[in-house]
Amino acid sequence: MKLLFGLFGAALSMPVASIAGICSLEFGYVSSIRQALGVGVxxxxxxxxxxxxxxxxxxxxxxxRLRLQTSPSN
Known part of the structure; x- marks a missing residue:
């Protein structure tokens, strides 16, 4: 399950980063686009x-789990 959460998190990293940069600029936490890009990164x-x-x-x-599936049963 951790493996799937890791893959899911990696897939979400770019959208979350861009939303964080946009929101930081819109809400006034940063004053320039370069700083917003830094927040996103x-x-x-x-x-x-x-x-x-x-x-x-x-x-x-x-x-x-894969070893258990492929091992011959006695």
Missing amino acids: LVGSVVLLMALILFFAGIPATLH
Whole structure:
């Protein structure tokens, strides 16, 4: 399940980053487009890092499940 959450988070990273940049500019947290792009890059990097951690955390369970399916039953 962690593997799927990691993939889902990676797919959502770009839309979330662009929305964060746009909202920071619209709500007055930043004063220029360059700063809004910086906010978007920062938010996108954090979301991608969290997705990568979840993806790597889910790999051992997935490999274990695959080994159980492919092992010959006695």
